[in-house]
Amino acid sequence: MEYPDNLKYSVEHEWLATDGTVGITAFAVEQIGDIVFVELPAIGSMVEASKPFGVIESVKAVSELFAPASGKVIAINESLADAPETVASDPYGAGWLVKIELTKPDEVHALRDSTAYQAMIAAS
Amino acid sequence: MLKTALLDRHVALGARMVPFAGWEMPVQYTGLVEEHIAVRTAAGLFDLSHMGELYLEGPDAGRALDFALVTAPGKMAVGKAHYSMICAADGSVMDDLIVYRLAELRYLVVANASNAGVVADALRERIVDFDVTLDDASMRTSLVAIQGPKAAEILQAHINVDLTTVKYYSGVEAIACGVPVLLARTGYTGEDGFELFTAWDDAGVVWDTLMTAGAGHGLIPAGLGSRDTLRLEAGMPLYGQELDRATTPFEAGLGRVVKFDKPGDFVGRAALEAARETPRKVLVGLRLTGRGIARTGYPVYLPGATDAAGIVTSGTSSPTLGMAIAMAYLPVGHNALGTEVEVGIRTQRVAAEVIAMPFYRRST
Structure with a gap:
């Protein structure tokens, strides 16, 4: 599985790009299984680090999405309403979830880099 | 945590194992949707060894089951099976069951894993006045199911009975994959298929043989996740969800299962007669x-x-x-x-x- 070096990773298996884009990792995709529904917050709403901001559903179950950092939602991936499976097929590209404007940029230091994240999931 | 005889095979296949009714069971192997579609279009192989198998034998076996259950096993032909329920005196559902008449005086009752103990205890209590013995064979019996439109074709090469003679909801003793089995044309998927009850350790050779035989037909192992979505599409109830101790068969749309016209009293009869008129x-x-x-x-x-x-x-x-x-x-x-x-x-x-x-x- 792939974990791009230019992203930061949370313990809840979300990634954060330097421009504030958020998605879920390849590990999360594998754990969730066949993705059939994604529910995202409204543009303009506030999210808080490590708190739920939406849900992602497989055929089997509902999983919460946790924000990797605090901020204001400035964009959501509207295409997932009709094509939620994109999250699984391209988790770091077309399957992005939301874009946030960070309100506490220092929180990024609490996130893991690719190497540390891979070590974490290898140990889990 | 209880383990089926096939646990090592599931782990080797990369299954995700989960606790289910006290058992460590495979919820999926390659993916729930892939397994679901395989069962609808080709075949899937399931380990259902967690289910409860209760044998009743004796001169009163039929009468005892007529009293204990809402159906009329005493009237069933040898070799046939039917869907049944065991209800409490208040008419609520304690479990749903499949009952097989294996011989004139011998029956098999298959209970959900989560209720196997409850059903065994209730049956023991209800049959005390009858000349019949109950043998809980759950921990000596494995159950492998092959389900899907290709199931008969795959199984036919490895069993000594002509499957065209085995009708839906019937059961027959046979030799499959070199071991003795009770072969039943039943399932919980909405597809044609078979369930093979074996001695505990014989499940391995049945599983391995059918996995190999089915590979060229699109058969894949299927877990409890796809079993749940398959039964839901087929409109079949699951105990603990559609059925429970706060529900009568009539409320669940299964009133036809209750046989009021059978002779004698049965546990729950009075409450069920009232419940038929007053669903909540x-x-x-x-x-x-x-x-x-x-x-x-x-x-x-x-x-x-x-x-x-x-x-x-x-x-x-x-x-x-x-x-x-x-x-x-x-x-x-x-x-x-x-x-x-x-x-x-x-x-x-x-x-x-x-x-x-x-x-x-x-x-x-």
């Missing part, structure tokens, strides 16, 4: 017309109402139909086909419509 709720099929997936426990509202009128018992995104389906209990009188309701999904209300069950019916 009714099980319906729902299709979500708005966006979202209804899940177990979500409230169901009549349009515009503040208080919930019912509750979702099972729900998923149907892999075969490509839409969100659910089963739910609604108040009597609000269950007509086409009735519009709303499902409470987190903070929203999502429109849904009462539709006919089963959601899926195989074409042949």
